[in-house]
Amino acid sequence: MISLKHFHAVFMARNREFIRDRSSWAWNIFFPILLIVGLAVMFGNDNRAVFKVGVYPAVPESESFFKTRHMQFVPVDELTASIVRIERHQLDLLLDVQTKRYWVNDTSPNGYISEKLLLADGGSGYSREQVSGREVRYVDWVLPGILGMNMMFACLFGVGYVIVRYRKSGVLKRLKATPLAAVEFLSAQVASRLWLVMAITLCVFFGTHFVLDFTMHGSYFSLIFVLTIGAIALINLGLLVAARTASEELAGGLLNLFTWPMLVMSGVWFSLEGAHPFVKSFAQILPLTHIVDAARAIMIDGASLLDVGWNVMYLMVFSVVCVIIGAKLFRWE
Amino acid sequence: MSTIIEVRDLVKHFQPKKKELVKAVDGVSLSIEQGICFGLLGPNGAGKTTTVELLEGIVKPTSGEILYRGKPIGDKFRHDAGIMFQNTALQDYMTVTEALNMFGSFYEKTVPLEKLIEQCALQEFLDRDTRKLSGGQKQRVLLAIALVNDPEVVFLDEPTTGLDPQARRNFWQLVNDIKANGKTIVLTTHYMEEAKLLCDELVFMDHGKIIAQGNPADLLSNRFNDVLLDLPADSVPDTLPALSTHTFTLNSSRAEFLTTDIDKTVKHLTAHGVSLTGMEVRSRSLEDLFIDLTGQELRA
Numbered sequence: 001m002i003s004l005k006h007f008h009a010v011f012m013a014r015n016r017e018f019i020r021d022r023s024s025w026a027w028n029i030f031f032p033i034l035l036i037v038g039l040a041v042m043f044g045n046d047n048r049a050v051f052k053v054g055v056y057p058a059v060p061e062s063e064s065f066f067k068t069r070h071m072q073f074v075p076v077d078e079l080t081a082s083i084v085r086i087e088r089h090q091l092d093l094l095l096d097v098q099t100k101r102y103w104v105n106d107t108s109p110n111g112y113i114s115e116k117l118l119l120a121d122g123g124s125g126y127s128r129e130q131v132s133g134r135e136v137r138y139v140d141w142v143l144p145g146i147l148g149m150n151m152m153f154a155c156l157f158g159v160g161y162v163i164v165r166y167r168k169s170g171v172l173k174r175l176k177a178t179p180l181a182a183v184e185f186l187s188a189q190v191a192s193r194l195w196l197v198m199a200i201t202l203c204v205f206f207g208t209h210f211v212l213d214f215t216m217h218g219s220y221f222s223l224i225f226v227l228t229i230g231a232i233a234l235i236n237l238g239l240l241v242a243a244r245t246a247s248e249e250l251a252g253g254l255l256n257l258f259t260w261p262m263l264v265m266s267g268v269w270f271s272l273e274g275a276h277p278f279v280k281s282f283a284q285i286l287p288l289t290h291i292v293d294a295a296r297a298i299m300i301d302g303a304s305l306l307d308v309g310w311n312v313m314y315l316m317v318f319s320v321v322c323v324i325i326g327a328k329l330f331r332w333e
Numbered sequence: 334m335s336t337i338i339e340v341r342d343l344v345k346h347f348q349p350k351k352k353e354l355v356k357a358v359d360g361v362s363l364s365i366e367q368g369i370c371f372g373l374l375g376p377n378g379a380g381k382t383t384t385v386e387l388l389e390g391i392v393k394p395t396s397g398e399i400l401y402r403g404k405p406i407g408d409k410f411r412h413d414a415g416i417m418f419q420n421t422a423l424q425d426y427m428t429v430t431e432a433l434n435m436f437g438s439f440y441e442k443t444v445p446l447e448k449l450i451e452q453c454a455l456q457e458f459l460d461r462d463t464r465k466l467s468g469g470q471k472q473r474v475l476l477a478i479a480l481v482n483d484p485e486v487v488f489l490d491e492p493t494t495g496l497d498p499q500a501r502r503n504f505w506q507l508v509n510d511i512k513a514n515g516k517t518i519v520l521t522t523h524y525m526e527e528a529k530l531l532c533d534e535l536v537f538m539d540h541g542k543i544i545a546q547g548n549p550a551d552l553l554s555n556r557f558n559d560v561l562l563d564l565p566a567d568s569v570p571d572t573l574p575a576l577s578t579h580t581f582t583l584n585s586s587r588a589e590f591l592t593t594d595i596d597k598t599v600k601h602l603t604a605h606g607v608s609l610t611g612m613e614v615r616s617r618s619l620e621d622l623f624i625d626l627t628g629q630e631l632r633a
Contacts (some may be wrong), residue, residue: 012435173391
């Protein structure tokens with residue numbers, strides 16, 4: 001049975017430690033905001049040199065429009081998916097050469113010019129299908145990844161590294177000599193880290209939303225729920241790393257061993273579409289993949305919790321497994 | 334007086350990987366009476382800290398039994414024991430008051446904070462970050478934390494190591510006050526003066542075993558029946574005849590006579606024209622006993 005008095009004492013001590021450590025604030029809050037703003041400046045303006053036209057099912061050789069310079073014609077296999085890409089401004093124009101239809105996004109300047117070019121070049125045989133949608137910029141796509149990455153560092157290092165430091169310096173040994181139970185100590189560490197990480201993540205989220213006005217099609221509740229479940233999974237992974245490691249060097253190595261594959265393979269910076277099947281399967285083991293995928297689906301596609309149910313389930317199971325192994329391995333000293 | 338802690342055939346072995354088995358504690362039995370200061374002495378690596386940590390319940394024994402008030406140590410003992418480790422850090426960014434409050438919240442019975450602050454003289458640095466305390470201040474805070482639950486038994490593991498003489502004396506006064514309140518103290522130390530001043534009963538340990546046990550006066554009188562008479566080396570001529578009641582050694586600038594009959598030795602010296610100017614006489618100390626018991630070879 002957990003004593004709330006014990007839990008509260010350790011919880012508050014850890015909160016104070018974090019809040020008073022000013023250097024960690026800079027790292028946890030200002031760094032991700034700077035990163036996102038920097039990316040927005042770099043990728044915010046879409047300066048593509050060519051117009052991108054999707055053609056279903058293949059680009060015909062005969063029609064002169066398809067020989068227009070400075071236009072890139074991309075054959076597409078699926079119409080429905082390509083219409084979504086028109087909505088997101090990933091394609092400027094979509095042509096179905098079989099049924100002689102074309103789709104254009106009214107809100108897209110590139111779409112407008114592409115359509116004019118089509119009509120000017122004998123494309124009048126095509127009938128117009130209108131779609132509308134807001135552009136998904138790279139910054140909209142990368143933001144869930146950066147939020148997830150920042151959470152990953154804050155959870156793994158904020159719990160794993162801190163517990164190892166406590167163990168090495170004798171803080172844990174001193175606590176062991178009191179009636180404080182290991183479960184009280186550990187749950188207070190998890191709770192303290194969880195609310196701090198969530199507070200920081202939401203600050204970064206709303207801070208950047210205010211500046212960049214990024215895409216948010218889903219519900220805030222679903223997003224916060226997914227991020228919370230994700231943070232718990234990452235914190236529990238941190239606990240597992242710290243369960244009995246006594247050297248900060250080893251802990252640093254182990255934490256890097258977990259963070260680097262996630263940084264590269266969880267789709268934080270670029271999509272894993274087209275990656276080697278092995279990489280794709282490996283990415284599915286990593287908790288960050290599920291956090292980023294689910295957050296992206298909610299923010300960009302407006303997915304519901306049910307739609308991202310698999311990701312949520314995986315994160316929950318991952319948490320439970322980490323807690324069970326971590327609790328079995330845990331040593332005060 | 335009743336026995337508060339009893340230890341029977343305590344053994345603690347460590348097996349480092351690919352190395353020889355370490356017998357840190359190798360069959361120790363002892364009993365500690367309530368209200369006394371019980372001292373554990375021995376060279377580095379003798380097994381003192383392991384023994385104390387076994388008694389504290391921090392380390393599990395390989396075999397043997399530790400009884401607190403006749404029962405195996407358990408939850409009640411956690412509430413009744415106050416512990417000050419050799420090396421302890423507190424969480425970063427924590428003030429002295431916050432540390433005392435946090436540790437206090439782990440116990441059902443606590444000493445009022447004001448009393449603790451006064452007892453350990455913490456008034457001047459209550460709001461200071463515990464990382465910014467001097468050595469003596471830090472030890473006083475750690476002692477206060479050990480006393481926060483009004484413990485029956487207080488374990489102090491080398492509490493004054495690294496302190497300056499003034500801070501050390503100051504700390505001894507605090508320990509004497511705790512003793513005066515009827516608490517039982519288990520102390521390990523390297524300082525013989527500290528053991529002599531504070532301890533009612535002593536155990537000397539070496540290689541994980543007890544090599545001598547008793548109160549300081551008995552230990553000394555059982556081991557030694559001589560006193561040390563010491564003169565400037567140049568006062569003693571090379572031709573001085575030997576005497577059966579004393580042994581003579583020459584240590585650089587001093588000449589030392591270990592004598593069982595001081596009257597006879599002094600008469601012998603004056604009879605041979607030796608000047609007694611600069612003479613020092615002292616009885617055997619715990620330090621002599623320590624060296625005598627553990628040898629003089631260099632230890633790690």
